[in-house]
Amino acid sequence: MEIALSPYHEDEYLMLSGIQHFAFCPRQWALIHMEQQWLDNVRTYEGDLLHRKADNPALRETRGKILISRAMPLVSHHLGISGISDVVEFHAEEEVDRPGLATNLPGRKGRWKPYPVEYKRGKPKSDDWDEVQLCAQAMCLEEMLEVEVEEGSLFYGQQERRQEVVFTGQLRERVGFYLREMRACFANGITPAPQYSKACLSCSLYDICLPKMKRTNVERYMDTFLEE
Numbered sequence: 324m325e326i327a328l329s330p331y332h333e334d335e336y337l338m339l340s341g342i343q344h345f346a347f348c349p350r351q352w353a354l355i356h357m358e359q360q361w362l363d364n365v366r367t368y369e370g371d372l373l374h375r376k377a378d379n380p381a382l383r384e385t386r387g388k389i390l391i392s393r394a395m396p397l398v399s400h401h402l403g404i405s406g407i408s409d410v411v412e413f414h415a416e417e418e419v420d421r422p423g424l425a426t427n428l429p430g431r432k433g434r435w436k437p438y439p440v441e442y443k444r445g446k447p448k449s450d451d452w453d454e455v456q457l458c459a460q461a462m463c464l465e466e467m468l469e470v471e472v473e474e475g476s477l478f479y480g481q482q483e484r485r486q487e488v489v490f491t492g493q494l495r496e497r498v499g500f501y502l503r504e505m506r507a508c509f510a511n512g513i514t515p516a517p518q519y520s521k522a523c524l525s526c527s528l529y530d531i532c533l534p535k536m537k538r539t540n541v542e543r544y545m546d547t548f549l550e551e
Contacts, residue, residue: 331403335506339397339406339463342501343456351528352505353514360531388415390428390435397463402502408460410440426470437464439475446481451494453477455501458494 338356345352354360385391390413398405413435416425425434439460443453454477461472476485488494508515517523517534526532 329400329403331400335403336398337404337502337505339404339459340456341505342404342459342498343452345501345505346450346452346455346497347522348518348526349504349508349515350517350532350534351526353508354528354531357509357512357514360528389413390415390431397460397467399459399463399466401466402459402462402498404459404463404502406460406463408439409442411460411464412438412440414438421471423471424473426468437461437468437470437472439464439472440478440485441475442478442480444480446479447477447486451497454488454494455497457488458490459498459502461490462495462498 341352341356344355392411392413393409395408395411396405397408413428416434416436422434425436428435439457441453441457441460447453457475457477461475464470464472472490474487474489476487478485517532517536519534523529523532523534
């Protein structure tokens with residue numbers, strides 16, 4: 324099968340993980356991915372610990388009819404994104420009613436159905452922040468393996484259980500929407516203004532973002548600073 328050329332240059336590829344940041348808060352995404360700013364707090368530390376357990380590329384295991392691949396590199400040339408998965412499970416399919424759902428794996432017999440799993444601290448969100456990130460991973464797998472990925476799971480550390488996510492057409496459209504908005508931000512080079520909400524209190528970038536400070540206050544502070 325001939326691979327289509329990517330519409331994006333290599334340096335135009337977006338980080339796959341960034342789509343979750345943008346869905347949560349465009350300003351947070353811009354501060355991290357455009358201005359290269361980052362601070363840790365308790366929540367990010369807990370998240371790092373959870374991901375360390377999952378993101379070990381040296382750990383590959385088989386549990387019955389499931390092959391587990393950790394820290395698998397992902398890329399979609401069509402979408403212009405790349406990143407690393409937490410876990411991709413490959414489920415052995417003995418009887419494949421729909422061949423497009425399973426693929427061959429090097430050194431493995433039979434057909435295997437990819438199933439992405441993303442690890443998150445806390446509990447399920449009220450919005451689609453985590454779902455769009457997982458869906459973007461599935462869309463990468465589809466392009467890489469030439470297979471359809473219908474569903475995956477989010478594992479939440481606070482509940483210690485999985486939440487299944489079905490990759491609907493609406494969710495896939497949301498992935499495309501966020502990526503277009505992210506590219507527009509990059510193109511204009513402007514970090515979005517803060518929009519304060521209760522979610523700001525749990526953000527590790529709160530002291531950098533200063534979401535409660537209005538633009539006029541910033542200008543007044545800078546004028547005073549320059550006068551001194």
